[in-house]
Amino acid sequence: MHDIKTSWDKVNPDAAAEHRMLNEAMSRARAAGKGGNLMLTRKKYFRTALIAAALVCVLAVSVFAAVKLLTPVEVAEWLDPEIAKAFRSSEAMLINEAQTTGDYEITLLGIAPAQNFSRLMVIADGKPITHDADRVFAVFAVRRTDGTALPADLQGIPRFHAWPLIEGVDPAKHAFESGGGIGSVQNGVMYYLIDCFELYPFADRQVFISVAEASDRMIEPYSFDEVTGKFVPNPAHKGLRALFELPLDQSRADPARAAELLKQAAANS
């Protein structure tokens, strides 16, 4: 006999998760109320999406040696054809910047602006929260430096989170709508496609994407220096991390829109 109540009884957060959820909610509220002196989170969508996305569509794993990384177009192609179109545009940039952290190499393969993404518009509470002019897509590859393939079930490998950082903007005091991402393993390499909702207006500043190992204690991999407005490695974060500066087209900067986004983000934090 199928019984919904019995089935649902099996869905429970463990004690650690219960503690984590309450701690995060209260810490965010305190950070908002006290001006953000606690180091916490504005990047929920990114963190969320990558944890989930890491399990999406795991494909067959083969021997890693000599595997050529996919291009951003190829990655986007099997995730969403409309985004692949953006990576084929003249405004898309191939970057291929690799950074090594621990036993992993993380490569920023390329970025592309959104264009005519009506189907991919994100609507919350009945209002669009994405605007093509603001939106940047970035593709990353993560692989092991020793050449071994990432396992198909992703067991035993770190969970990476990604989120944008903007020069001069304290993330603890600004909760942007952010964005999300999706990932898949192909030929032993994890590929992530990251959707950043609100970056182009800040193109006249340094804009980064941090890719770092998740920490249960929510320790930020990079700290905001209130004096310089720069980001520096946080010694308390012991995991893997890499920081990539995005070469955004400065002509797309929009200070008025940036000010509006900052105001919204401050109110949301």
Next chain:
Amino acid sequence: MPKSLLRTDKEIAEIYQRHVQAVYRLCFAYMKNPADAEDAVSDTFYRMIKSGPVFDSEKHEEAWLMRTAGNLCKNNLKHWWRRNENWEDHAHLRDNADAGTDSTLEAVMALPDKYKAVVYLFYYARYSGEEIAAILRKPQSTVRSHLREARSILKRKLGGEFDA
């Protein structure tokens, strides 16, 4: 009950303990994996702490949390990267939730999102149709038709042994 801006940490923790499991289960029904369900739960309680709703009773408290959690989950699921996901993709995460390979739960998770909160509140939380309509701020007729349609899908998937 006090307005939340004046609530102490202890009071917030008490509300959390009263409702966390129910909120988590509802979020899990939408998000289909523990990691995303956790984020939705903490976001829900963050909204409660920040916006400071006044609750008349524990029932009202629960109704507010359920409605907020459901809305947050639905907003998250509108993102394109969510639309690319499906329940089978999360086998590994699902197992972490200790949900095993329960066919009933899988069938519920696979329901269209518009039915999930109604099914959860009716079959699990044991609310009446009238109460669900009040919680979700939907007409009773909509709640009834969602229940009927969801039941029909579940019966089709689970066969005659489905125990409504």
